[in-house]
Amino acid sequence: MSKNIILNKNEIGIILNRLACQLIENHQDFSDTVLISLLPRGKHIGKIICKKLEKIINKDIVYGELDISFYRDDLRNQLEPIIPHKMDMNLSVDNKDVVIIDDVLYTGRSVRSAIDALMPFGRPNSIELLVFVDRRLKRHLPIQPDYTGKIIDSIDSEKVVVNVEKNNEIKNVLILKSKNE
Numbered sequence: 001m002s003k004n005i006i007l008n009k010n011e012i013g014i015i016l017n018r019l020a021c022q023l024i025e026n027h028q029d030f031s032d033t034v035l036i037s038l039l040p041r042g043k044h045i046g047k048i049i050c051k052k053l054e055k056i057i058n059k060d061i062v063y064g065e066l067d068i069s070f071y072r073d074d075l076r077n078q079l080e081p082i083i084p085h086k087m088d089m090n091l092s093v094d095n096k097d098v099v100i101i102d103d104v105l106y107t108g109r110s111v112r113s114a115i116d117a118l119m120p121f122g123r124p125n126s127i128e129l130l131v132f133v134d135r136r137l138k139r140h141l142p143i144q145p146d147y148t149g150k151i152i153d154s155i156d157s158e159k160v161v162v163n164v165e166k167n168n169e170i171k172n173v174l175i176l177k178s179k180n181e
Contacts, residue, residue, distance in 0.1 A: 006160075007150060007173035015149040019130060020052040022147050027097065032125070034062045034096045038114050039085040042102035044164045045132045049101065062096075064089040071113040094122030103162045105131040108143035133160050133173060
């Protein structure tokens with residue numbers, strides 16, 4: 001596998017600040033907004049953005065972490081048993097504006113699963129999608145992000161990886177390519 005860095009730590013910081021500002025522009029004081037990160041990989045992006053927002057607006061923001069494992073449409077195709085992730089969803093989304101946060105948007109199937117998984121927590125007023133990386137090509141479902149960190153055109157055989165350090169900071173974003181291609 002060959003590795004190409006597509007975002008370094010400095011670029012990541014700039015993108016995270018921009019995404020936080022875009023959220024503030026659309027949600028002002030977040031009194032009717034809930035941020036929901038998708039587990040496991042969206043958690044790091046969500047926590048970083050939530051902390052940035054709380055620092056800027058000087059107010060706690062309602063934040064949750066949603067496990068979509070049992071809502072996936074490929075659940076029956078899994079060879080290994082599914083181990084659920086520890087969820088943090090002690091909240092209601094009833095009549096709230098929800099922002100779903102994930103690291104990479106590719107086919108759109110995870111986002112569809114997230115919407116299904118979200119419904120037991122109430123009926124939201126609206127749902128928006130924030131993704132750190134939008135792979136844009138090869139969408140299986142008509143799902144598009146409202147907030148995008150970086151758009152990357154990649155092919156099926158490539159994998160986009162958001163590397164997270166032990167201190168939960170994002171180290172870089174890589175695109176992995178098979179050496180055979």
